[in-house]
Amino acid sequence: MTAALDEIVEDFAALSDSEKIQLLLEFSDDLPELPESLAEAAMEPVPECQSPLFLSVDNSDPDSVQLYFSAPPQAPTTRGFASILYQGLNGASAGEILAVPADFYTRLGLDSAISPLRLRGMSAMLTRIKAHLGASARPAGS
Numbered sequence: 303m304t305a306a307l308d309e310i311v312e313d314f315a316a317l318s319d320s321e322k323i324q325l326l327l328e329f330s331d332d333l334p335e336l337p338e339s340l341a342e343a344a345m346e347p348v349p350e351c352q353s354p355l356f357l358s359v360d361n362s363d364p365d366s367v368q369l370y371f372s373a374p375p376q377a378p379t380t381r382g383f384a385s386i387l388y389q390g391l392n393g394a395s396a397g398e399i400l401a402v403p404a405d406f407y408t409r410l411g412l413d414s415a416i417s418p419l420r421l422r423g424m425s426a427m428l429t430r431i432k433a434h435l436g437a438s439a440r441p442a443g444s
Contacts, residue, residue, distance in 0.1 A: 303406060304398050307390030311409045319415040326412070330381035333371060333388060342372045350426035352419060353377030355384060357427060359434035364396040369431065379416065383424040386410075387431070396435045402428065 303311070314322055336342065345356035353373060360368040369392045371384035391399050407424045 303402050304390055304394045306394075307386075307402065307406065310386055310390050311406070314410040314412070317411075319411075322410070322412055322415050326382035326386075326416075327378050328382075329385040329389070330375075330378040333373065333381045333385040336370055336372055340370055345370065345372060346430060348423065348426050348430055351377075351380050351383075351423035353380040355380050355423070355427065357384070357430060359431055361396055361435055364435075366393050367396055367399055367435065368392060371427075379420055380423060383407075383420075383427060387424075387427055391431070400432055400435055402432075404428065404432075 314325060317325060340358060342356050345358045348355045348357060351373075354377070356372040358370040360370070369388055371381075371388055373381040373384055375381070391402070404425065406428070407421055413421060
């Protein structure tokens with residue numbers, strides 16, 4: 303995992319369930335707004351999330367992948383998950399992101415505080431990001 307994602311996991315590991323929920327809500331406040339050049343309509347929806355979530359992966363520079371997420375303020379859990387991925391992976395290389403374990407979110411220890419359905423949404427976000435990166439890493443025509 304990236305150093306930034308490791309640090310986030312360590313922050314969560316030291317907390318009680320109620321404190322983890324509070325930290326997740328704090329992360330939701332830190333999700334950056336979309337740049338003006340990116341419209342939500344041009345982003346990929348993640349229907350596995352319980353709330354509307356859209357993402358975009360800019361891997362034009364495989365050494366510094368840029369991630370963009372959009373989720374409504376009324377969806378703090380979804381926004382929190384997106385913010386964790388943004389803060390932990392934005393600017394990382396494609397290889398670093400592809401190396402993140404699919405179930406890394408279990409290391410956050412949220413499984414006792416958040417429903418499995420919500421956790422599945424976070425997993426889906428990472429899976430879609432990796433799909434974008436994996437597709438760009440394959441030779442054309444394969």
